[in-house]
Amino acid sequence: MVYVLGKDGQPLMPTDRHGKIRRLLKSNKAKVVRKCPFTIQLLYESTTHTQEITLGVDSGSKHIGISATTKDKVLFEADVELRNDIVDNISTRRQFRRTRRNKKTRYRKARFDNRRRKDGWLAPSVQQKVDCHLTMIDKVNKILPITKIIVEVASFDIQKIKNPKISGTDYQQGEQLDFWNVREYVLFRDNHICQCCKGKSKDKVLNIHHIESRKTGGNAPNNLITL
Incomplete structure (x- = not known):
């Protein structure tokens, strides 16, 4: 073609x-x-x-499926693989920045309000995927006289996947309800007992540690453990 x-x-x-x-x-x-x-x-x-050409876009977080067709013929089709290393790259950049600041400006007071997010802000990993969808649609529009665009989207209820019986106010009253923070919830979940020695060391000092690194697993309760 x-x-x-x-x-x-x-x-x-x-x-x-x-x-x-x-x-x-x-x-x-x-x-x-x-x-x-x-x-x-x-x-x-x-x-x-020109004829009527419909551009179908199957959106996704890892792949984008694109197909431009007339009534009886496929004119363009592609499978685009999206980047999934944005989070790792940003975490690595944050690590290097903190190391550099600790070396050169270790006595500088912490600043928390010097970067305000604009309205409509999206996380960099999400923004990159949105931009990639728009870029691919724009590229197809430059080579074909597209008359109609159909984007297939799907939404998933993550809480219902975890608990099929969830309904109503249960969405607002999750497993961390009435806990001061994630740390207090993890301590309660683990019965204030070290999950490694099961309390045999009789050490009263308990800490919350990541099972996988924060860069890899995040700060979710399922990645935290009492030690």
């Missing part, structure tokens, strides 16, 4: 007549503007008749 742009740069219907494409290129009536996907631009005035 060869994608075609008009003289003004607007997308036209693609073609699979490769012989005609070669003749246009040899006679300098067209030029190559992109090799992947192979796209040419006409250098003469032509008709702008």
Whole structure:
């Protein structure tokens, strides 16, 4: 499939007549503007008749499925793999920054209000995925005269996956209800007993530790343990 742009740069219907494409290129009536996907631009005035093309987007957190079709033909399809290393990269950057600040400005007072989030702020990992969806849709619009876009989305109830019987106010009254913070909840959950020696050391000092590193597992209760 060869994608075609008009003289003004607007997308036209693609073609699979490769012989005609070669003749246009040899006679300098067209030029190559992109090799992947192979796209040419006409250098003469032509008709702008197009068909209805529907762009379907199957959104996801790891992959995006894209397909542009007419009533009886597939004109473009792609599977895009999204980046999933944004959180790790930001955690690594935070680690280096803290190390550098502790070396050079260890006596500087902590500042907490010097970075205010703007309205509509999204986490960098989520923002990157949103931007990637929009970028792919824009790229397809540049090579095909899309008339309609259909985005397939799905929502998941994470709390209902954990507890199928949850309903009503149970959504607001979770397992950490009435606890001062996560630490107090983890201590109560573990009965204030070291989960390694089961209290045999008789050490009264208890600490909350991460099972996996905070960078990998986060601060959720299922990644915390009493030791």
